[in-house]
Amino acid sequence: xxxxxxxxxxxxxxxxxxxxxxxxxxxxxxxxxxxxxxxxxxxxxxxxxxxxxxxxxxxxxxxxxxxxxxxxxxxxxxxxxxxxxxxxxxxxxxxxxxxxxxxxxxxxxxxxxxxxxxxxxxxxxxxxxxxxxxxxxxxxxxxxxxxxxxxxxxxxxxxxxxxxxxxxxxxxxxxxxxxxxxxxxxxxxxxxxxxxxxxxxxxxxxxxxxxxxxxxxxxxxxxxxxxxxxxxxxxxxxxxxxxxxxxxxxxxxxxxxxxxxxxxxxxxxxxxxxxxxxxxxxxxxxxxxxxxxxxxxxxxxxxxxxxxxxxxxxxxxxxxxxxxxxxxxxxxxxxxxxxx
Ligand SMILES: C=CC1=C(C)c2cc3[nH]c(cc4nc(cc5[nH]c(cc1n2)c(C)c5CCC(=O)O)C(CCC(=O)O)=C4C)c(C)c3C=C
Ligand SMILES: [Fe+2]
Ligand SMILES: [Fe+2]
Numbered sequence: 001x002x003x004x005x006x007x008x009x010x011x012x013x014x015x016x017x018x019x020x021x022x023x024x025x026x027x028x029x030x031x032x033x034x035x036x037x038x039x040x041x042x043x044x045x046x047x048x049x050x051x052x053x054x055x056x057x058x059x060x061x062x063x064x065x066x067x068x069x070x071x072x073x074x075x076x077x078x079x080x081x082x083x084x085x086x087x088x089x090x091x092x093x094x095x096x097x098x099x100x101x102x103x104x105x106x107x108x109x110x111x112x113x114x115x116x117x118x119x120x121x122x123x124x125x126x127x128x129x130x131x132x133x134x135x136x137x138x139x140x141x142x143x144x145x146x147x148x149x150x151x152x153x154x155x156x157x158x159x160x161x162x163x164x165x166x167x168x169x170x171x172x173x174x175x176x177x178x179x180x181x182x183x184x185x186x187x188x189x190x191x192x193x194x195x196x197x198x199x200x201x202x203x204x205x206x207x208x209x210x211x212x213x214x215x216x217x218x219x220x221x222x223x224x225x226x227x228x229x230x231x232x233x234x235x236x237x238x239x240x241x242x243x244x245x246x247x248x249x250x251x252x253x254x255x256x257x258x259x260x261x262x263x264x265x266x267x268x269x270x271x272x273x274x275x276x277x278x279x280x281x282x283x284x285x286x287x288x289x290x291x292x293x294x295x296x297x298x299x300x301x302x303x304x305x306x307x308x309x310x311x312x313x314x315x316x317x318x319x320x321x322x323x324x325x326x327x328x329x330x331x332x333x334x335x336x337x338x339x340x
Pocket of ligand 2: 192254
């Protein structure tokens with residue numbers, strides 16, 4: 001009998017609408033996740049529920065209103081498009097589903113639909129190329145918490161990271177080739193930031209991230225360090241795109257406080273403009289779909305910072321979205337894991 005396989009693509013999630021109350025609900029669920037704000041519960045409860053959420057709901061709602069278009073939030077509808085494109089590449093016995101870690105469609109509801117299908121195997125595929133406890137870790141933990149309650153638990157396969165997958169790199173190289181890189185004064189590889197505390201936690205040897213050469217090499221110790229894999233993705237991309245070391249910077253965006261990974265992308269944008277750069281190109285290879293962080297933070301806010309400081313043109317390389325090479329990469333990842 002042909003084995004049935006269910007694939008679950010998971011991304012972060014987005015508010016149901018850009019209004020303050022939906023954004024509050026989203027931030028409340030997201031930031032109360034102990035893998036995201038990894039403080040003791042009382043400190044997290046006070047910080048998130050009395051300080052961050054009440055204030056941030058208003059400012060975030062404003063930027064979500066800038067992101068929203070006739071199809072809604074791109075993180076969600078591009079995920080749906082990706083699911084549909086991947087489904088087209090699959091044989092009859094493999095179904096592709098999409099869930100969001102926070103808000104809708106929830107992992108609970110989609111996994112329940114998958115349970116009823118009685119698959120022989122479930123493949124959980126978070127849409128983050130580089131592992132972080134707050135993203136991939138949280139998604140995989142949630143999947144395990146849901147499935148551990150099932151009476152019948154099928155074979156399960158979980159994807160932790162694919163920052164060096166040749167297909168993932170090829171897809172971003174193709175995106176980069178849409179631009180004439182020689183025309184730009186500088187290139188920024190801007191990854192979502194993380195608290196330094198969280199990157200330090202991947203090490204069992206008692207030494208912080210800073211003492212593991214994470215900017216230059218991948219080792220047995222740092223292979224799950226988000227900073228190390230962001231730098232490694234960048235090395236793979238610059239080598240394929242022939243970008244010399246003097247012409248690019250790796251930076252981290254979207255910090256909540258100052259103890260996040262540095263350098264900060266907005267500061268690098270400002271610094272480049274002040275040094276006289278007129279044209280900047282920005283890649284954002286921690287995101288596989290365009291979202292608030294790319295379209296608004298880079299595409300609007302960084303453009304403004306660059307121009308205010310003397311720059312002329314900042315271009316954002318679009319994310320992978322439904323690029324055929326990206327769909328093909330996911331197809332290969334799934335087919336390699338699917339049981340026969
Ligand atoms: C690589 C992916 C991501 C990592 C790592 C990550 C860590 C992380 N994020 C926050 C706080 C916020 N992130 C927000 C938005 C957001 N974050 C990611 C991805 C990663 N986050 C995405 C794809 C998005 C956009 C979602 C969308 O709807 O388009 C937000 C909300 C927006 C805002 O108010 O700025 C917050 C807050 C933390 C605390 C964290 C790790 C500790
Ligand atoms: Fe985030
Ligand atoms: Fe590290």
